[in-house]
Amino acid sequence: MIAPDRKSDLKITVLNPMGYPPEITRKSAAPRPESLEGKTIYLVDARFDDSIELLKQVQAWFAEHMSGVKTKLVSMSAYYGHDDPKTWEEIKQNGDAAIIGVGHCSTCAPAVATHAITLDTKYGVPTVALHTEKFDKVVKSVTKMGGLADAPTVYVPMPVMGKSADELRAYVNGLDPITGRPVMLEVVEALTTQLSAA
Amino acid sequence: MPAANGSTPRLVEPATEDELQQHFLENHWTDGLPIVLPTEERVAAMLVHTSHSPQEVVGKMQPTANRGLWEYTVEKVAVNAVMSGAKPEYFPVILALAASEVSARGSTSSSAAAMVIVNGPIRHEIGMNAGIGAMGPYNHANATIGRAYGLLSQNLQGGSVPGETFMGSQGNNYAYNSLTFAENEERSPWEPLHVQKGFKAGDSVVSIFYGCRSTGFCLGLREKHWREHVRDMLRGVDSNTPPCLLLDPITAQQFIDRGGFTKKADLIRWVHETATRRAGEYWDLQLVQNYVYPWATFGREPEATMLKAPPDEEIRIFQEAGINVVVVGGETNGYWRIMGATYRKSVSIDDWR
Numbered sequence: 156m157i158a159p160d161r162k163s164d165l166k167i168t169v170l171n172p173m174g175y176p177p178e179i180t181r182k183s184a185a186p187r188p189e190s191l192e193g194k195t196i197y198l199v200d201a202r203f204d205d206s207i208e209l210l211k212q213v214q215a216w217f218a219e220h221m222s223g224v225k226t227k228l229v230s231m232s233a234y235y236g237h238d239d240p241k242t243w244e245e246i247k248q249n250g251d252a253a254i255i256g257v258g259h260c261s262t263c264a265p266a267v268a269t270h271a272i273t274l275d276t277k278y279g280v281p282t283v284a285l286h287t288e289k290f291d292k293v294v295k296s297v298t299k300m301g302g303l304a305d306a307p308t309v310y311v312p313m314p315v316m317g318k319s320a321d322e323l324r325a326y327v328n329g330l331d332p333i334t335g336r337p338v339m340l341e342v343v344e345a346l347t348t349q350l351s352a353a
Numbered sequence: 354m355p356a357a358n359g360s361t362p363r364l365v366e367p368a369t370e371d372e373l374q375q376h377f378l379e380n381h382w383t384d385g386l387p388i389v390l391p392t393e394e395r396v397a398a399m400l401v402h403t404s405h406s407p408q409e410v411v412g413k414m415q416p417t418a419n420r421g422l423w424e425y426t427v428e429k430v431a432v433n434a435v436m437s438g439a440k441p442e443y444f445p446v447i448l449a450l451a452a453s454e455v456s457a458r459g460s461t462s463s464s465a466a467a468m469v470i471v472n473g474p475i476r477h478e479i480g481m482n483a484g485i486g487a488m489g490p491y492n493h494a495n496a497t498i499g500r501a502y503g504l505l506s507q508n509l510q511g512g513s514v515p516g517e518t519f520m521g522s523q524g525n526n527y528a529y530n531s532l533t534f535a536e537n538e539e540r541s542p543w544e545p546l547h548v549q550k551g552f553k554a555g556d557s558v559v560s561i562f563y564g565c566r567s568t569g570f571c572l573g574l575r576e577k578h579w580r581e582h583v584r585d586m587l588r589g590v591d592s593n594t595p596p597c598l599l600l601d602p603i604t605a606q607q608f609i610d611r612g613g614f615t616k617k618a619d620l621i622r623w624v625h626e627t628a629t630r631r632a633g634e635y636w637d638l639q640l641v642q643n644y645v646y647p648w649a650t651f652g653r654e655p656e657a658t659m660l661k662a663p664p665d666e667e668i669r670i671f672q673e674a675g676i677n678v679v680v681v682g683g684e685t686n687g688y689w690r691i692m693g694a695t696y697r698k699s700v701s702i703d704d705w706r
Contacts (some may be wrong), residue, residue: 166367170432172389173361173510174383174414176422202647204639233651234644236418259518261462265419286641292517293460300421 182276182302184350192223192265194251197280199242200230201262204316205323206256210284212320212327213254216339235266238273246276252346256285259315264290265297268308270326272301283345287313288332307345309338377436381514384503384529388436399431402444403705407431411451413511416460416518425451425509433508437501442479443494444598446471448705451504451558456533457506458513459563464521466565468532468597469499470679472547473557476535477700483537485683488599490530499530523577526660527565532692534681540602541680542609543617549677550699555704562677562694564594569691574607580627586691587628587670593640595675596695601682606690617678625673633664 188194198214200207207230213227227250229240246253255271258264264286271284286294288310298306310333311326318326331338368376373390377383389395400407405427413422430451434444450457450469457467471481482492490496507513538545547558569586590596598620600608614620635641649656655672662668677696682688 163369163371166369167373167390167392168367169373169391170428171362171365171394172377172391172429172432172436172508174425174429174511175361176423176511177421179421203643231647233653234647260499261460262417265417269419269660289516290520293520296517297419297421301419 159342161233173234177300179300180302182272184275184303184306185279185281187281187347187349188251189219189347191252191343193225194224195227195247195249196346197250197253198226198228199253199255199270200221200228201235201244201256201258201263202231203235203257203260203316205318206259206315208318208320209257209311209315209323209326210254212323213285213339214344215324216327220339221343229268235263235270243270243274243278243280246274246280250280253280254285254342254346255282257311257315258284258286258290258294259313261290261293264293268294268297268306269301271308271349272303275306276303281346283307283309283342285342286310287315289313291333305350307350309341309345310334311338355562369388369524371630381512382504382508383436384500384507388504391432391435391436394430396398396428397434399434399439399441399444400428402441403427403448405448405533405705409615411448412454414454414506415454415509416456416458416513418686420460420518423509425505429509429660430505433505434501437497437504439497439501440479440493443498443501445557445702445705446475446479446498447501447505449700449702450498450561451505452705453561453698453700455558455561455563456510457502457528458510458519460513460518460520462520462522463566464523464525464526465563466527466531467502467690468527468562468565469502469534470546470562471498471533471535471558471702472538472545472552472560472607473702474555475557476538481535483535483539483681485685487537487681487683488532494531495535496530499533502531505599513563525565528542532565537602537680537682540684542605542615543678543680544603546677546679547699549617552699552701558699559702560699561697561699562597562692564591564694565590566594567693569596571689573604574611576611579611583624584627584629587624588630589695590628590671590691591640592630592638592670593634594645594695595671595677595695596628597677597679597692599690600678600680601684601687601689601690602680602684603687605680607687620678621673623675624676625669627670628670629667630670632659632662632666632668633669636660637670
C-alpha cells in the first residue's frame with residue numbers, strides 16, 4: 156500500500172501568470188439606412204486566398220435579388236494587415252454601405268474585423284464583415300477589444316480557398332453556420348438595422 | 354516606467370499542489386505539461402537575478418495584430434520563468450525575450466514557431482549547449498529558457514487557446530521550447546550572429562526568428578553538384594519566409610572550401626542569387642498571392658519590378674537582407690538544415706541583468 160502524500164493536503168498560494176489586458180474604448184456604429192434601395196454598396200476584397208471569388212457571388216446575389224442596389228467590388232490597396240485610408244475615403248465619398256471579407260485566417264479575420272469597425276465608426280459607413288465560421292471566437296474577441304462588441308458579422312462555411320463558383324454561390328445562398336439564418340438576410344439586416352448605443 | 358494596472362489578480366486562490374496543477378491546466382496557463390508552481394519564494398528567488406524592479410513594465414504582446422496588446426511586468430515574467438523550471442540565473446535571458454515583445458505563441462493559422470539563438474558570454478555562464486544535440490532536449494538551460502519563452506508569451510499576451518487565441522491549423526512541435534540554443538561561436542569560421550546584428554562580441558544577446566514551418570536537411574556539400582543541391586533545398590523553403598542556414602561547423606567549413614565564402618556576407622549573397630524560381634510559378638503560389646502580390650500591385654520595390662518579369666524568367670525568391678546563417682552543432686558529422694525563419698529582433702541580455 157502506498158502511503159498518502161501528506162504534502163498534497165497542504166494548501167499553498169501561488170502567483171497568477173497572466174498579463175494585464177488593455178483598456179477598451181467603446182465605439183458607436185454608423186446610423187443605418189431604412190432600405191438599401193438605390194444605395195451603393197462597396198464589396199471590399201481583403202485579398203487573402205480567394206476572398207474576391209466569394210464577394211463576386213455576393214455581387215451576383217444583389218444583381219439577382221435586389222437589382223435596385225448598386226454594388227462596386229474593390230480590392231484593398233495592399234496587404235490586408237495594413238490600414239487602407241485611401242480605400243475607406245473612397246467608400247465614404249461614393250458609397251452608402253460596405254461589405255468586407257473574407258476573414259478566414261488567424262491574421263486576416265482580426266484585420267477584417269478591425270477594418271469593418273474602422274469603416275463603421277471612424278468613416279461613418281455602415282459595414283458588415285464576412286468571415287468563415289472557424290473564426291467566430293477570434294472575431295468576437297477582436298470586436299470586443301476593438302470597442303464594438305456587436306460589430307455586424309456574418310459567417311459562411313470554411314474553406315473559401317479553392318472552391319468553385321457554384322460552391323461559393325451555395326455559401327452565399329445558404330445559411331450562416333453559426334446562427335442558422337440565411338447569409339444574405341443577415342447581410343441586409345446588418346446594413347439596415349440600427350445598432351444599440353454602446 | 355510605471356507599474357502596470359492591477360486588472361489581473363496577483364495571486365491565485367490557495368489550493369493543494371494537485372489542485373493548482375489542474376487549475377493551471379484548465380485555464381490554459383501551461384503547455385500541457387506539468388509546471389513548477391510559482392510560489393512567492395520561487396518567484397522572489399528568480400527576481401534576485403535582475404536589478405530591475407518587480408513592478409517595472411517590460412513590454413506588451415498580443416497573439417495577432419488587432420487583438421489588443423496586453424502589458425506585463427518583471428514579476429509577471431518571473432512567474433512564468435518559474436513555471437518553466439528555469440534556474441534563477443537564466444532570468445536575464447528570459448527577461449530579454451519578454452522585452453522583445455515578439456510572441457512565441459502567434460496565432461497564425463500557418464502554425465509558426467519561434468527560434469531563439471543566444472550569443473555571447475552568457476552562454477557559458479549558464480551552461481547553454483551549442484554543440485552535440487544543441488537543438489534537442491539535452492540541456493537544462495536550452496530546454497527551460499525556450500519553454501519559459503513559450504509560457505510567458507501565451508500568458509502575458511492574454512492567452513493561446515485553440516479556436517480563440519491560437520488558430521494554427523496543424524500546430525508546430527518546435528513551439529514546445531522555441532528551438533532555443535546557443536550559437537557555436539568558438540567553432541564558427543565567421544562572425545557570430547549578434548555581431549552581424551550590430552552588437553559587440555563581448556555582449557550577451559538573444560535573437561529571435563519566427564516561422565520554422567519548412568525545414569530542409571542535407572549532409573555536407575558534394576564537389577560536383579553542391580550548388581544545385583542547395584538550390585533545390587532553398588526552393589523547398591516557403592517562399593514568403595527567408596531561409597536561415599543552420600550549419601554544423603563541418604558544413605560551415607565546407608561552404609568555404611567549396612564556394613570560397615570566407616565572409617558570411619558572401620555566402621548570404623550567393624544564397625540570394627541561387628534561390629530562384631520561374632516568375633509564373635512564383636506568383637502563382639498561394640502564400641505569395643496572399644502576402645507578396647498585394648505589395649507588388651501597391652508599388653513596393655523590389656516586388657513591383659519582380660512582377661514585371663515574363664512568366665519563364667527566373668526571379669530571386671528571397672531578399673538578401675532577410676537571409677541568415679548560424680553555426681550550431683557538435684561536429685559528429687556535416688549534417689545541416691535550412692529553416693524557413695524570419696529574423697525578428699535581437700535584444701541585449703546584459704540590459705536585464
